[in-house]
Amino acid sequence: MFDYQFLKSADPEIYESIVGEIQRENNTLELIASENFVSPAVTQALGNVMTNKYAEGLPNKRYYGGCKFVDIAEELARERACRLFDADHANVQPHSGAQANTAAFLALLKPGDKFMGMNLAHGGHLTHGSPVNISGIYFHVIPYGVRKDTGYIDLDEVEDIARREKPKLILAGASAYGREIDYAAFRQIADETGAKLMADIAHPAGLIASGLIKSSIPHAHITTTTTHKTLRGPRGGMILVGSNGENDMGITTPKGKVKKWSEVFDSAVFPGAQGGPLMHVIAAKAVAFKEALEPSFKEYSKQIISNAKTLAQALSDKGYHIVSGGTDTHVFLVDLSNRGMTGRAAERALENAGITVNKNMVPFDTQSPFVTSGIRLGPPAMTTRGMKEEQMRIIASLIDRVLSDLENEDVIRTVSKEVTELCRQFPLYDVPD
Numbered sequence: 221m222f223d224y225q226f227l228k229s230a231d232p233e234i235y236e237s238i239v240g241e242i243q244r245e246n247n248t249l250e251l252i253a254s255e256n257f258v259s260p261a262v263t264q265a266l267g268n269v270m271t272n273k274y275a276e277g278l279p280n281k282r283y284y285g286g287c288k289f290v291d292i293a294e295e296l297a298r299e300r301a302c303r304l305f306d307a308d309h310a311n312v313q314p315h316s317g318a319q320a321n322t323a324a325f326l327a328l329l330k331p332g333d334k335f336m337g338m339n340l341a342h343g344g345h346l347t348h349g350s351p352v353n354i355s356g357i358y359f360h361v362i363p364y365g366v367r368k369d370t371g372y373i374d375l376d377e378v379e380d381i382a383r384r385e386k387p388k389l390i391l392a393g394a395s396a397y398g399r400e401i402d403y404a405a406f407r408q409i410a411d412e413t414g415a416k417l418m419a420d421i422a423h424p425a426g427l428i429a430s431g432l433i434k435s436s437i438p439h440a441h442i443t444t445t446t447t448h449k450t451l452r453g454p455r456g457g458m459i460l461v462g463s464n465g466e467n468d469m470g471i472t473t474p475k476g477k478v479k480k481w482s483e484v485f486d487s488a489v490f491p492g493a494q495g496g497p498l499m500h501v502i503a504a505k506a507v508a509f510k511e512a513l514e515p516s517f518k519e520y521s522k523q524i525i526s527n528a529k530t531l532a533q534a535l536s537d538k539g540y541h542i543v544s545g546g547t548d549t550h551v552f553l554v555d556l557s558n559r560g561m562t563g564r565a566a567e568r569a570l571e572n573a574g575i576t577v578n579k580n581m582v583p584f585d586t587q588s589p590f591v592t593s594g595i596r597l598g599p600p601a602m603t604t605r606g607m608k609e610e611q612m613r614i615i616a617s618l619i620d621r622v623l624s625d626l627e628n629e630d631v632i633r634t635v636s637k638e639v640t641e642l643c644r645q646f647p648l649y650d651v652p653d
């Protein structure tokens with residue numbers, strides 16, 4: 221599938237590391253909710269000569285000559301992104317989700333301004349106000365969280381905090397939250413309290429593009445996302461502005477000039493937060509968006525949700541505590557505190573058995589982020605391999621066997637063999653010679 225003839229002779233060490241990674245991806249069960257396997261077409265677009273090209277600016281408005289062909293790629297990416305999300309405007313240049321969020325903050329906040337983001341320990345992301353991230357260092361973050369009794373976002377709390385604190389921005393979105401987010405309710409709270417609404421749909425973007433869960437686009441002033449999770453594109457970020465008339469209404473800049481929202485966000489990406497865009501990655505984003513516009517992608521997204529529900533239910537049936545009792549999306553958290561083990565110990569044992577997950581804090585966790593009381597699971601990558609409900613039940617039982625006897629090397633060895641066999645039945649990538 222992949223041709224590495226030049227790399228193999230030019231740099232055997234890097235070649236070997238890539239072959240090792242192909243084998244690891246082929247032979248392990250990838251349950252990290254934020255990972256996926258891109259198509260061969262996406263990897264080919266990624267490995268192309270557009271990496272050579274400087275293209276600061278936007279299509280047909282560049283600071284460099286020679287942009288005729290990269291303009292074609294970026295226009296296709298932008299137009300496809302707008303069709304996919306029913307958006308008015310897309311900026312496909314952010315190098316990552318974190319860069320997209322930084323650009324959004326730059327456009328909407330000044331240092332020291334208040335914004336509300338979901339508590340990291342309740343499922344929020346590092347870029348939503350963590351004290352070690354620019355979002356928490358430069359801005360005054362007021363966190364909101366989930367209800368202890370239900371595990372669902374506490375919209376009453378969001379409203380109370382917003383009325384009291386009058387933040388400039390409310391950020392709706394999460395990294396470890398399996399329930400649908402009610403963007404319309406967030407927008408209502410934002411309007412009532414004079415805040416702008418930013419949505420970060422990095423995790424469920426593919427499910428939103430498929431029309432299976434509620435979209436942020438009609439409600440949020442700005443939506444940011446990654447392109448590599450459920451959307452199954454190359455590693456990267458994107459900013460979307462909704463087709464709700466908001467874009468045309470514009471925003472008054474500090475100098476009193478009225479600009480379209482899209483113009484403000486475009487200049488926050490470049491020159492605000494980045495230099496030259498990664499044109500090879502943008503070409504690969506365009507390919508992934510084309511794939512996501514196919515009817516088969518909607519079937520894939522439906523299968524992800526069904527697989528996630530099945531996996532969560534099968535673990536729950538075995539006595540595992542699923543935060544919020546299940547999932548509406550592709551991801552859920554398992555709280556292991558009733559099993560007498562930490563997330564770190566579970567992650568290690570599962571990795572030794574060939575099952576890749578990540579430790580994760582659970583709401584109201586008493587452990588540190590390096591230890592945690594939970595693990596986060598999601599089947600987007602395994603669904604790409606073709607696995608369905610039957611395999612999710614098998615995976616739940618493999619996980620249970622490892623976690624029920626954490627220190628037992630024999631169990632880990634036997635499960636590891638079964639993992640390899642299961643992977644063999646769902647081939648992924650050819651290994652180069």
Ligand SMILES: Cc1ncc(COP(=O)(O)O)c(C=O)c1O
Nearest residue numbers: 316317318345394395420422446
């Ligand atoms: C909700 C959310 N936003 C932003 C990001 C950051 O994306 P990246 O890792 O591409 O910077 C992530 C990554 O996991 C995320 O989950």
